[in-house]
Amino acid sequence: MTENVTAKGGQGGGPAWEPKVVAIFCNWCSYTGADLAGISRLKYPAGLRIVRVMCSGRVSPAFVLKAFHEGADGVLVGGCHPGDCHYLEGNYKTLKRKLVFERLLEQFGIEKTRFRLEWISGGEGDKFARVANELIKEIEALGPLGSVAERLRQADGLSLRAEGGAGSA
């Protein structure tokens, strides 16, 4: 709790720390839903940023790790509702990965709430906005996660040559 207070230390009323959420959305449903939220002028915090893929089935768990590695405080993966996948069943593959991957994240000490898989259809602009606001609220309560580089720096005070290894290429 105390951590949050110091982290927020509001100047100008707003929180100094704004949760950073990487959303990886499929082109056909969730990305369209997010566009609809925009067309409907629904509001959500600016910390949520969307990266577009064609299908949620394209989302490698490593993308999610990469986001956390880079300092995202949360990751939201969005796909079509089961049965509605534009590519028939890409979203089922995502679900399979999620079921193992969320346990891995827990082992890494990353709270469950920081990673979410949601089915958001192209018509569900309101659902997307609700999920975005909800998720960011939950993450705000958890506090910042910090990048892996930072975490390593804090661990032993060593200055590492090139943190990250894989994927940073």
Add this chain to the structure above:
Amino acid sequence: MTDARTKGAGPKAGLEGGTEPEAGAALKYSFFPGCSLHSTAREYHETAVKSMAALGVELEELEDWNCCGATALSSADTLLSYALPARNLAMVAEVGRPLAVACNSCFVTLNRANAVMASDTPWRKKVQEALAAIGRRLTRPVEIRHTLHILRHEVGLDRLREKVTRRLEGLKVAPYYGCQIARPRHQWGDPELPVEMDEVLAATGAEVVRYDRKTKCCGGALMTTKEDIVLSINEELLREAKARGADIIAVCCPMCQMNLDAYQGKINSRFGTDYSIPIVYYTQLVGFALGLDEAEMGFSRGFVPATKYLRKYA
């Protein structure tokens, strides 16, 4: 359909066997009688416990329960109107059994507090803080069921039919639910036109008459402060029952019983009518149909005597 639902939804495996009545003895609930059942609705209390026991449902009275606050406290103080029933819910949670409630008013009030415990409104935290001050704790909602729902959906009509020894053939009953068992939306029952009591009464052999005003309000406690209009809405209720040819009105709420029964004379004198319709709790009829001792069914406690309709079955 009904059977499938009863069996499917029954919490105890014992029921799934179906035919062996004693198997269902495993159904046990914490029971919240509420203040009325200890005074004005004494017969409701007695017959609910006895007839449910005869059907293999044990209603174990919650120890040291307190008044739920009814709608009076909702009008006086919002936080208190949650905290007071929440004390009961906290004690139920400790016992660890689902809660059975017979009084509609308690049912709605306890459900209202229960809903707050499931919400993420600031009220939830406030209630928890208030409870903490008296050393009680409630983290999540408890399961609450109306005794009528337990009878209809947990015990089931098959079981009831089997156990009926006095079939109330020819007794014309208007089923009157009142409002708060139906509204706002609860787990079971249509908010406008529920059928659970109709089905239960039909299973006792009684003829259930059509009664479109079954969830119209009786005015409840407003009888004390707005007597004029409350008498007139009760007159409308009696009028339909009579027009549909009902001998008797069955109720499931102490307020309804009191307004229709104790004030029936006053209605007659106010509106120049001559209603003489006994108002009984459905549990009295169920207990009677199950062959329990008639004297224990509390029919004599009503202001409008019911005995002339029941004599032939005794």
Add this chain to the structure above:
Amino acid sequence: MPGPKIGVYVCHCGSNIADKVDMDALRDFAGELPDVVVSRDYKYMCSDPGQDLIKADIKEYGLERVVVASCSPRMHEPTFKRACEVGGLNPYLMEMANIREQCSWVTVDRGGATRKAKALVRSAVNKARLLEPLEDKSVPVDPKTLIVGGGIAGIEAALKIAEAGYKVYLVEREPSIGGQMAKLDKTFPTLDCAACILTPKMVSAAQNPNITLLTYAEVEDVSGYVGNFEVTIRKRARGVDEKLCNGCGTCQEKCPIKVPNEFEEGMGLRKAIYTPFPQAVPNKPVIDRENCTYYKTGKCRVCERVCPPQAVRFDQEDEIIKERFGAIIVSTGYQPFDPSVGKQWGFGRYDNVITGLQFERLSNASGPTGGKVLLKDGTEPKAVAILHCVGSRDKNYNEYCSRICCMTSVKFAHLVREKTGAKVYDLYMDMRTFGKQYEEFYNRVVAERDIYFIRGKGAEIMEDPVSGGLLVRVEDTLLGVFREIPVDMVVLNVAMCPRPDAQEVAQKFGIQRSADGFFLEYHLKLEPMKTANEGVFIAGTCQAPKDIPDTVGQGAGAAAEALKVVLLGKVTVTPTTAEIRETLCSGCRMCIPLCPYTAISFNEAKGVAVVNEALCKGCGTCAASCPSGALRVRHFDNRQLLSQIEGVCAE
């Protein structure tokens, strides 16, 4: 090592973006990013002068990548790709940052929006740096169009395409085309009879040689993609040889079985062998196998005996038709709201509480009462209440406005007065008369004698247990009084709802549904007939509640969309498919079962997996499961996506 030269173009979109995002700061920020050689902002990047900026810079600066920060790529990606191409740059070397739909429109404060816009631009620049040139491919298109649903929308679309000289298959589930409109009596605001204007179109559809009419038929399966949809249609057995049958009706006369007539909304009866209504197209009967005595007991066969041309075929079997289509129009219509779920309205409990469609049938000269508005007991009503918004504009049921009910209510009020002496009470919340000549029509009716418009939502309908009369309770909100209105008939003007199988149909055709359950158009305003599935279009009330003029308009519009596909004769297929780098593939075969299009196979000789790029749709599911990274998806490969993630994260 210097990267490719990148140009960044920031669009103000008038004030849509510029009001929330600091354009100067964003432009300057982009200019500072590595490899960016030019960054500009402009009021409307999608306009001709905006595009010209890009084209000129490609030449002047020798740009190798272009990043446009503007609206959603779903809006203008094609525009800017074309601009690049004209300017001499491979269109796949362009990347967009969505700073309107996903930034300026959704963010409250300017600071946050500007920060977010920067992150999105950095992310796009990161990806652009890694893009590679790709070439579009094209495949030929089958020139036939499939239209699913033979209501007025489907008929209109079929006629337009057929008249343009192209082939159409019109598939209808019911035994006749015509849809809901065929049930209506008079139509607002002109009060011409629905049958009079619909029947000629139905007949034209049946007679046009370019239209193949498949009634009593359903689409079972759809696969393939725009230009080449493979469709399986089940044409259910009518039990009647359509070629021999001359529609004389003898079979229906003699059939001994009577069942409630769906077409009459349950108010009349039909036989077990029947045509749904006299003007049915095709005017050939079907045998209702569930109710036919022969199918139940093996006896009867009366119809077979009496049929003059001997057309009855009890042993007829369903026919499976497989066809290839270039485009598909879905026009499956709506389902009226079932008011029996709201017990307060008494529908199903009180005989004289009816729905709007039931009223249409009562009022229709070919309906069960021969066009008389009568109570269940055959007498004429003395007072009729009409309720608007039953099941619509009500969060307990459907939040949306059903659009036509105000006008049908006004029409019903007029028809009641025309046909009976009854007083009419019209209970409305708002009177919405949005169409051409609608307000004028309302003004005419409002002036009629004994029609009373009351502003208030009808709350409940009770029966007087003594008299049996109905009592409608409403607050007259303009007077601020509680009103009880005794009537003997109530017409519930119910909502238009999505059909109960809408989800199944949506899945079959790869289209989506909006929150209200109707099919989702590509763009609410600008692409009302397109769907997210290219080549599949929607028309009529399957998209949203609408009246006849709008339905017909959409039918014609969808026809234009379909014609656009078939007339072009070819469609472009995206080159953003998967590819396998053979030197890296270890042959583990992980990817093979993952492809829903069976585009990946195994080359035993080489010991590696192979992608058939004609079948691949580019979803990338395989790449996400290729452990060694040998499989990559063009335009969405690992490096590109990781760089984008890095881009949105960096502060």
Add this chain to the structure above:
Amino acid sequence: MEQAEAKAMEVIRQDAFDAAAFLDELASYPSGENIRSCMQCGVCTASCPLSSKMTETPRKIMEMIKTGMRNEVLASDTMWYCASCYACTVRCPQGISMAEVMYALRTIAMKTARNLSTSFYQSFSDTVRRYGRMHESDLMIRFALRTNPLSLLKMGPLGVRMLMKGKMNLMPPSAIRGAKEIARLYDKVAEMEGGA
């Protein structure tokens, strides 16, 4: 029938009311947050068994709230007629819980108003505080003392008949063991509200 005093047409100046403040006040009560979405259809009024007696219909009260007429709303008798039957609540097309809005208005009015209803609810609350449970005779006596002690005589005959039927206890319920807890709960709630 006496001639009702003719009410002059009023000109309402919106700047006389602070609508936002009143709506915000109500928004702090359960279900108070969606009052703004009321579309004045009147289903609440027409579903209410008691609305015919009210001087202002529930729908009109909602419009008065939205106008910011705080004093007028709290002075009306509308909320005191609510029997908590929830007919309005389940039918409201905008999902507003009118019953909760009525509770909220009563709770606000309880702080200042004094009438038959406030006396009844206050008596009820006091009885529960004392015994932890309801005690009808205690309630009736408290209520009568607050309003009109003579009314006890009017209630007398029914009370006696109830007693005869074994439906009423003259003796107070032996206070529940948790009665002290209940009192503490009352105090804690008062403290929380006072502190808020």
Add this chain to the structure above:
Amino acid sequence: MPESKKKLKLALYWAASCGGCEVAVLDLDEKILTVAELADIVLWPVALDFKYKDVEALADGSVDVCLFNGAIRNSEQLEIAELLRRKSKVMVAFGACACYGGIPALANQFDRESIFARVYGTTPSTVNPGRVLPQTKLPTPQGELHLPTFYNAVYKLDDVVDVDYYIPGCPPPPDLIWTAVEAIVSGKLPPKGATIAGERALCHSCLRKKEEKKVTAFRRVHEVIPDPEKCLLEQGIICSGPVTRDGCGTRCLNANMPCRGCFGPTPEALEHGASMLSAAATMAEGKDEATLAPILDGIVDPLGTFYRFTLADSLLRIRNKALVAGAEEKEGEEAAS
């Protein structure tokens, strides 16, 4: 080998590792003699008695090759890694621990405090009534002794010093070591940063029969005796072959055991653990959570399974301990209130 060449100066060092890599060098068998012929060993603590100050005394860059095995767990290892880097022309991360952190890096799931608490406190065999924990300073009559600091995390070699080549494996197989030695001696060096192993995944060398990658249950090796002819993954056994570099000679597979990934990820793999997790999970058959969850629950301990040798090379590296502890506290508060 050309005799004319000057003898190479060779250093071998052993940081946080089990010692298996040292044995692997000896596994060169008679070839070790060739090594001795070609090279002068300047440091090899496991076999020869050199002192650090001997190395310090050498001129910078005077050692030709250093084969460094083991991860960096404490300050002494860091110091020596830096020293050897200074003195050596070519630094080789030798073995899985030096390359990717190896088994020791699995400790990155815990921080120093919890490791000490466990090792010096709660293990059943521990007798430590005074709760004495390792200290970095020890006052003695002769003066204060300084001991290395035990770090919170385990690091791979290239986290702390520049590495020229990587020879993976647990331990590296002799033939690979020999290939490296030959390359060094002959001066035919691959580009800097290269990993001396295969470019494709291990499946390329695996001779087991591969059919359809679909499973209805995952199993662990102690639960079944796998069919030695069939792909282990297809039998529901997690085998990291598809994501791990070829070059080990399928040693584990030959013993009917699955690949655990000691050769690290292939060059184009996104990430060793996540990539294999992604592939393995998609093998489960089913379309809804109810069917899939029980199958996928069969993949126990995903972190230990998929990052057995590569946690220090992963994207997340260490467990996010502090925040989790904070959250647990918060939960506790909530429950208590």
